[in-house]
Amino acid sequence: MGFFEKIKQAFTGEKPAEPTAAEKKYDEGLAKSRQTFGDKLNSLLANFRTVDEDFFDDLEETLIESDVGFETAVKISDELRQEVKLKNAKTKQAVSEVIIQKLIELYEQEGADEDAKLHFATDGPTVFLFVGVNGVGKTTTIGKLAYQLKKTGKRVLLAAGDTFRAGAIEQLAEWGRRVEVPVVQKPARSDPASVVYDAVKRAKTEKFDVLLVDTAGRLQNKVNLMKELEKISRVITREIPTAPQEVLLALDATTGQNALTQAKQFKDVTPVSGIVLTKLDGTAKGGIVLAIRNELHLPVKLVGLGEQLDDLQNFDPEKFVAGLFGGLLQSTDADQQQE
Amino acid sequence: MAFEGLTERLQQAIGKLKRKGKVSESDVNEVMREIRLALLEADVNFQVVKDFVKDVRKKATGAKVLESLTPAQQIVKIVNEQLTEVMGQEAVPLQKSEKIPTIIMMVGLQGAGKTTTLGKLALKLKNEQHARPLLIAGDVYRPAAIDQLQALGQQIEAPVFSLGTDVSPVEIVRQGLELAQEKKNDYVLIDTAGRLQIDQKLMDELKQITQLAHPDETLLTVDAMTGQNAVEVAKGFNEQLNITGVVLTKLDGDTRGGAALSIRAVTGKPIKFIGQGEKMTDLDVFYPDRMASRILGMGDMLTLIEKAQQDFDEKKAAEMQEKMRENSFDFNDFLDQMEQVQKMGPMDDLMKMIPGMANNPALKNFQIDEKQIAHIKAVVLSMTPQEREQPDILNPSRRRRIAGGSGRPIQEVNRMIKQFDQMKKMMSNISKGNLNGMEGLLGNGLSGKMAKMSLNSMVRKNKKRKLKRLKKLKKRRK
CATH class of the missing domain: 3.40.50.300 (P-loop containing nucleotide triphosphate hydrolases)
Structure with missing residues (x-):
């Protein structure tokens, strides 16, 4: 759960340092993926009334629609059924926190010993x-x-x-x-x-x-x-x-x-040894990154974000996931304050 | 083959239902959930799935289905009908302009296969309509895209118009159309650069080309492996360019191809062609009803039959059937049949088209080595003409000689002869309309039965055709 807390802190706490040009480009390229992913979960939660079978069906669909992968989606909603019972989560706030926590936990756990760096030979070509x-x-x-x-x-x-x-x-x-x-x-x-x-x-x-x-x-x-x-x-x-x-x-x-x-x-x-995820600048949902990690156990090493020469970037999983869920955590916090 | 996974899941779901004597409301719910998950897993858009399941459920919970003796079959039928409905009722042909040239424009995302499909389509038009197409190289962005089209043009012997990469695509199309007027080309096929449907600048460029050329067909090329995003792509292109049809590419992969279902449902535009192979001839017309039965595991019998009809020499087929009736199937026929089968394409592709084979667990990892066929041929070719016609005289001494002559071990020769005997038996059974021996091969349960049904219908159709042929022959002789 450490990672979850870390991200949460990063977003509710101090402002991050001014981004460099490269980081900015990276952020912009992935903005759409994040936005759509966050939007989907947000609208699901906005329509949330009670935790029942329909809600889990909807959740499954939302996750699948975001391309998190079929198995992952079913796994998450199954685990959530348990979790919701255990923690007796009934409010919107509690449920959304459980969902995000599950997603991040899974992401962290599955990718524990992945290495997103490109390796070069020490000697020779x-x-x-x-x-x-x-x-x-x-x-x-x-x-x-x-x-x-x-x-x-x-x-x-x-x-x-x-x-x-x-x-x-x-x-x-x-x-x-x-x-x-x-x-x-x-x-x-x-x-x-x-x-x-x-x-x-x-x-x-x-x-x-x-x-x-x-x-x-x-x-x-x-x-x-x-x-x-x-x-x-x-x-x-x-x-x-x-x-x-x-x-x-x-x-x-x-x-x-x-x-x-x-x-x-x-x-x-x-x-x-690794994945190059191309054409991520389109309307594809960022969920594919979760699917790759959960079901393939292969690190994403490079991402293609456009047609220009410098539109290929090294992939930073922590930053990506922070971006993916950051907006959600902020909005749930805002909800909390309102309530 | 595409859709295999969906077939398996649907059959599993319905298999559960089949084991029960009576079907309750909650049973139906469970089957619906399985169908829903199966479709979602196959990348069908979630909204399409929702509507689909809703409609199926409505029909399935009707009293008739539950009280009928065969609820499983009923549900299969409903799902089948619904699938066909979603994918469009029948094949939609290419629109043709009243005056030449008919203008076809290919659009789509990067790497969907526009240029390759364009080449295949041009070849198809040439082969089937003796068309004289002109290809216009409008992709000035991707490096060497023009070279690619030119190489394809050379391969299929069609002229390619290009102005290099420094001229705007709109201008290239304008001049290309003028050239087509002048040379009286009856088809003009425009290749465009791949682009995202949200890239406003590039989409505007396409709009300009559309206004200039007024294409009769604007075909959206979509990779069959596309996920949920397929709907957004199709919507984006359709709203801005009003596409007239869709080409689904790379269907020869093992994708479940749910995109096919979604695109039709969301845009209402027909899927006109499917690309399934690396060769230039690998472009086929899309038949929604056939695809629906393929999903249900009934095999793509119609495609198989059509393929066989194209490749199977009519005369030889007649001869063969004559022999089959006389039960004088010999090694010459065996050899000939093998050659006919080889002509139809790679063996494992063909196997999968046979109903019940697609998801027969015994054949899951089944791969036929093309070399093996060559070996069998070598063995047969090492026989004397007498041995080929009278397989019964093959004694051990002859078999040893054949093994030496073909360079294969004696065991293999023996095995081959044994297989031949089995085949001979099977052929005589089929010609008598007796399929009982084959039941085991097709698998038990629902899938097996369905497979048998369609195989039966194939045999019936074959017989009908044969009778027709025989009548014709008689008339001619008179």
Whole structure:
């Protein structure tokens, strides 16, 4: 419960320090997600009359609508049934506090030993492998990340491993030109594993710091394509035993329950170490972050918040959840004062 | 295949009801809760679910259902009808302009699959209507989007109009339309950049294109994996652009695809096409009624039959049925059948279309290795013509020779011959209309029965067609 208290204090207590430009951008990008999530819970509580079966049905729906994931939603409302009985919570104030507390507890508990940082090799080139289904934003994420790494003075190399989709190689090459980093590429339809092999070789001999490997989008139930991915991952590890340092699964924030299956299946063939949550600047509800943590046990490491080069941000889970629930805690406090 | 999960849950829920002799009010409530959760888990929008369950409950609690002897079947029927109703009654074809060109514009979020779908649609029009489409590359924002469309254009041999990335999309469309007038293209397909429905600047750009081009079809492309957000996206695009239809992409994944249900219910706009595969030919017309029976585990028989009709050489089919009646199914037919099946697509996809197979636990992790088929073929091809026609003469010595010739172990040859014998038996049963032997295969309980029903109807239809064919043949001979 410590985390819950901490957040509560942070919002009712002293004002936080003036945010930097980067933080501001981050806040703005996620503002919509938070707002919609908070709004939903607020309107649920505003219509609250008594705690009965209908209320729990509504709560379930609200949580599912916010994309917190089906299992999580059912779990929370089941636990809440117990909790409400135990604590005999009947007032609006008490119920809303129990809900938020449950959400935060769950979030904290499930993510106890998660690590949201990107890991780099201590010696030799670092390899990041990007995987995911079609159209989630792998290539775009690589372009943005290359730009950021380059800004911090790292020598970056890109590998155009998507040899299947029309125009994918050109897309990565264009990013390479914009960001001014070299791209290892072969003609369309060539074996992606061989592109990756060449790229790893080059990264080693020319002493690049970071190699970002793009792969073709594939649906997780396509056995042959998943095997191809396994091979790519194998080729990397064979050349550099400690690589890939990160296997990042790109997930579209608007994806529903299927996101969970995607993560499970990709985890089976490659050692997925983290998630890139893309397109979070839309109307998607922030609840997906809770679902990912509760049901996948994978840390979100990066979030995509827009189309500009610097719209890729490191993910700070504490700050996110504080934002997600902060408004709610404030409003329940205001209610308390009124009563 | 999409919707599998929903099928399982619905069947579970109704299975509970089935075990009871009499159905009480509270039983119905429990089933409704299960249906509701199943739909929510499948990403159907919660509001749509609410209305859906309300309607089903209303019909289900009617006295007739509860007093009837088969309440479970009744509820299945109601759910089925309701599902079909929500998804639209029948397939809606593409609108065509009276004067050429018919203008089709693709819109949607980033990464939904607009460009790919555009290419598939152009190919479909070319193949089915001998159309001469012009593709306009209007995505000037995403790097290499134009290259992608050009590559697709080359693949399907359709011209692509582009002005690079420095010209505004509105201008590109204007000039593209002029070119289409000049070249008398009968279809113009406009690709646009992916955008959020709340991005006012980019949405205004689309409005300008709409005012200029007056597209006959504005197709919203939606990823079938989209969650609750699908409704907001569909609403946003529909309100601002008045879309005429929806294309659902990536349905070949294992998504439950609840988005299909929600979008239709919320916008009232029909789903016109579904994209289900990486190949350029993988774009199909959306049939709401078929999707509804798929959800209920009745299998997508109609699609399977249609696919078979397309690929199955009519003449060969007639020959085969003749042989089936004579019960002279031999290795030549076996080989031929295997080739026909292979032509229809990957085996595991096909298996799932067969009713009862989609959620048969025994087949859950069942994957047919394409190589295995090649091996079986090799074995058959190592037989002499006489052996192929008279499988009974295959003695151990012959079997050893075949094993050597095909490079497969003798055990495999034996197994294959055994399987062939079983198949032969099954074929003779099916041709006589006797399906009892297959009951075990289709699974017990409701799903099995439903599967049997639709298989029976398939056999009946096949027979009807056969009779028609035979009549035709007779007439011709006269």
